[in-house]
Amino acid sequence: xxxxxxxxxxxxxxxxxxxxxxxxxxxxxxxxxxxxxxxxxxxxxxxxxxxxxxxxxxxxxxxxxxxxxxxxxxxxxxxxxxxxxxxxxxxxxxxxxxxxxxxxxxxxxxxxxxxxxxxxxxxxxxxxxxxxxxxxxxxxxxxxxxxxxxxxxxxxxxxxxxxxxxxxxxxxxxxxxxxxxxxxxxxxxxxxxxxxxxxxxxxxxxx
Amino acid sequence: xxxxxxxxxxxxxxxxxxxxxxxxxxxxxxxxxxxxxxxxxxxxxxxxxxxxxxxxxxxxxxxxxxxxxxxxxxxxxxxxxxxxxxx
Amino acid sequence: xxxxxxxxxxxxxxxxxxxxxxxxxxxxxxxxxxxxxxxxxxxxxxxxxxxxxxxxxxxxxxxxxxxxxxxxxxxxxxxxxxxxxxxxxxxxxxxxxxxxxxxxxxxxxxxxxxxxxxxxxxxxxxxxxxxxxxxxxxxxxxxxxxxxxxxxxxxxxxxxxxxxxxxxxxxxxxxxxxxxxxxxxxxxxxxxxxxxxxxxxxxxxxxxxxxxxxxxxxxxxxxxxxxxxxxxxxxxxxxxxxxxxxxxxxxxxxxxxxxxxxxxxxxxxxxxxxxxxxxxxxxxxxxxxxxxxxxxxxxxxxxxxxxxxxxxxxxxxxxxxxxxxxxxxxxxxxxxxxxxxxxxxxxxxxxxxxxxxxxxxxxxxxxxxxxxxxxxxxxxxxxxxxxxxxxxxxxxxxxxxxxxxxxxxxxxxxxxxxxxxxxxxxxxxxxxxxxxxxxxxxxxxxxxxxxxxxxxxxxxxxxxxxxxxxxxxxxxxxxxxxxxxxxxxxxxxxxxxxxxxxxxxxxxxxxxxxxxxxxxxxxxxxxxxxxxxxxxxxxxxxx
Numbered sequence: 001x002x003x004x005x006x007x008x009x010x011x012x013x014x015x016x017x018x019x020x021x022x023x024x025x026x027x028x029x030x031x032x033x034x035x036x037x038x039x040x041x042x043x044x045x046x047x048x049x050x051x052x053x054x055x056x057x058x059x060x061x062x063x064x065x066x067x068x069x070x071x072x073x074x075x076x077x078x079x080x081x082x083x084x085x086x087x088x089x090x091x092x093x094x095x096x097x098x099x100x101x102x103x104x105x106x107x108x109x110x111x112x113x114x115x116x117x118x119x120x121x122x123x124x125x126x127x128x129x130x131x132x133x134x135x136x137x138x139x140x141x142x143x144x145x146x147x148x149x150x151x152x153x154x155x156x157x158x159x160x161x162x163x164x165x166x167x168x169x170x171x172x173x174x175x176x177x178x179x180x181x182x183x184x185x186x187x188x189x190x191x192x193x194x195x196x197x198x199x200x201x202x203x204x205x206x207x
Numbered sequence: 208x209x210x211x212x213x214x215x216x217x218x219x220x221x222x223x224x225x226x227x228x229x230x231x232x233x234x235x236x237x238x239x240x241x242x243x244x245x246x247x248x249x250x251x252x253x254x255x256x257x258x259x260x261x262x263x264x265x266x267x268x269x270x271x272x273x274x275x276x277x278x279x280x281x282x283x284x285x286x287x288x289x290x291x292x293x294x
Numbered sequence: 295x296x297x298x299x300x301x302x303x304x305x306x307x308x309x310x311x312x313x314x315x316x317x318x319x320x321x322x323x324x325x326x327x328x329x330x331x332x333x334x335x336x337x338x339x340x341x342x343x344x345x346x347x348x349x350x351x352x353x354x355x356x357x358x359x360x361x362x363x364x365x366x367x368x369x370x371x372x373x374x375x376x377x378x379x380x381x382x383x384x385x386x387x388x389x390x391x392x393x394x395x396x397x398x399x400x401x402x403x404x405x406x407x408x409x410x411x412x413x414x415x416x417x418x419x420x421x422x423x424x425x426x427x428x429x430x431x432x433x434x435x436x437x438x439x440x441x442x443x444x445x446x447x448x449x450x451x452x453x454x455x456x457x458x459x460x461x462x463x464x465x466x467x468x469x470x471x472x473x474x475x476x477x478x479x480x481x482x483x484x485x486x487x488x489x490x491x492x493x494x495x496x497x498x499x500x501x502x503x504x505x506x507x508x509x510x511x512x513x514x515x516x517x518x519x520x521x522x523x524x525x526x527x528x529x530x531x532x533x534x535x536x537x538x539x540x541x542x543x544x545x546x547x548x549x550x551x552x553x554x555x556x557x558x559x560x561x562x563x564x565x566x567x568x569x570x571x572x573x574x575x576x577x578x579x580x581x582x583x584x585x586x587x588x589x590x591x592x593x594x595x596x597x598x599x600x601x602x603x604x605x606x607x608x609x610x611x612x613x614x615x616x617x618x619x620x621x622x623x624x625x626x627x628x629x630x631x632x633x634x635x636x637x638x639x640x641x642x643x644x645x646x647x648x649x650x651x652x653x654x655x656x657x658x659x660x661x662x663x664x665x666x667x668x669x670x671x672x673x674x675x676x677x678x679x680x681x682x683x684x685x686x687x688x689x690x691x692x693x694x695x696x697x698x699x700x701x702x703x704x705x706x707x708x709x710x711x712x713x714x715x716x717x718x719x720x721x722x723x724x725x726x727x728x729x730x731x732x733x734x735x736x737x738x739x740x741x742x743x744x745x746x747x748x749x750x751x752x753x754x755x756x757x758x759x760x761x762x763x764x765x766x767x768x769x770x771x772x773x774x775x776x777x778x779x780x781x782x783x784x785x786x787x788x789x790x791x792x793x794x795x796x797x798x799x800x801x802x803x804x805x806x807x808x809x810x811x812x813x814x815x816x817x818x819x820x821x822x823x824x825x826x827x828x829x830x831x832x833x834x835x836x837x
Binding site: 027036153 | 511523
């Protein structure tokens, strides 16, 4: 087993190492989001917080739409790995593009939501709040603090995922094991989706 | 192995769950709403994990790492919230 | 470069080249270990310089050498540099990187390029943080407590926090690499219970790295968000809670101290059997207790918050668990001691350091029990008692173990022998200097001198003077190795493959090893630490 460290596509060794590595990484990411959600939980459970009230300011329609967009992108990613395993590289690469595209759609919708909320003075952007009407009641600030941090961190992860996916499809021919690399990136993508699956009810469905 | 069939079925199941979870908030159940929504979220995560992330027939180490994650989250939440609950 | 001509070149991992890019673009774990080593030693001496300035200031009761603000920045610099730039990566990134594949019988780590990336990420984060602290300063203490860090300080907190955030990524990358390597790249016959304890402790450390560091990342993220966007998560006026910061911070930082000590325990577990010529006593107990420390380490963080306003009931639970965590450490201490029983003990440099570790770690650990007791902690918290406690563990324990490991494996890593005489002198000097520096601090703390203050009542001066004097001796003890180890690189005698007659796969290859570690891949057929059997000093096929 010790001989197979670098570049050799043996049945165990390299490929299994890669997958285990990704899962260990996802555990660390799970704890990152877990800690942020813990912050959210503490604020929500604190007495006097009007979380339900604040959640109403979010657009349920856009949130639901975004959830469906991300789930669809996960479907595309899953199909991409399936086609890559079946050596249908052309289909796989198109599916990856669809995945990335849907990710961009998600980000666009999210950005629009943020823009809209900033205009209403809900988001705690220090510079921006002078230009827009003052924030609504103090309690809502807490909720939107958590909202900004959670969706912002999620968004940053999504950007990295989109970059990863685009990189894989564009540089497909230059990868040593494109199907394997795609599989690992897809695991990351699905994880980002799972995080959103939890953020959606926590943020949008509290009302 | 993922087949088109299993992927699409999973996808449909996920969308159905989304509609369910959104629909459920229109029935006022107090704390029950939150519990239902969280349960549905867990179900969706499980579906994505099991089918898309191949966790139905996983590498034993991959499955163990998920277990470790969940256990550690329980540690973090349990001990921290015990402080807030008893202050 | 003259150095190249003096290190055993033919066939060793130094052979491929000495150009800058052979080092900066290497994926060889052994070279990456040296990249880390040079960085870490530099940072250690920067942190040491800060400590020197602190001890100079504390020589006299009034704050005449530094202003209040400067002193705050000085102990913050000392803490941040020592914890994040030195102790957390120390043994894993240097000795661990070098030795893990060798001890497993592998060619390299599972992800060699990730390994190199981790060094660059580490350097980027460290330089950013260092810049923030030296240009402008950081005065929050290494603990970044709110509301000072979020609302009241005007120092470069955000930049420093981002720098530490980046270092965290490096830690996680190393952890992932070690975990996957240990699972997947063991040589044939190398079952889990034939692994050296050093591997077990690196594995436990890596688990802690992966599980704890992301929470630090989240915490620092929230601090930056608070300073930049005005997020009120830690601000009571906005419905937040400053204690939430402490929970999140210590959820990482307590396990972080186990990241710091576990590898040291592993090193000592390798050295004590070798120089007692006895197998490690209770191997499985030592292995399991390492994992136990990793697990329990996540359940005790509230003991940093006993007087913070945390619920008393939670405090009781954390106190109880803090007592419990002494048990696995004690198990190891007993096993180490029994390893030496009826052995033929010799006092090589690394053995002196290891024995020093044993005594100082026990002492510091016992002090920890005082602090774990809720009622006693009310008196002792935030005093010099705490400082003495953790310096006994981290300096008396960890730095000593680091030096022990560097000396033990120096012949393997460089192919050179150093002067044992000077090594022993340095080891004893640092041991004496350490005790003179930090034992008086227990007394100071018990008598009530608070930490992070640079002025104090006159009656404390005698102990402070002793401590500062000790610091001079300690510094001498730490500077000496630079000279004789450096000298050995040029003029030291060539080292044989196994100068200490030790067991373990790393000793079955040349000193220094070839690039791919083993000329023929090894096979393991027996348990480790086969010291007792005179005619079979190591498994037959590994001679």
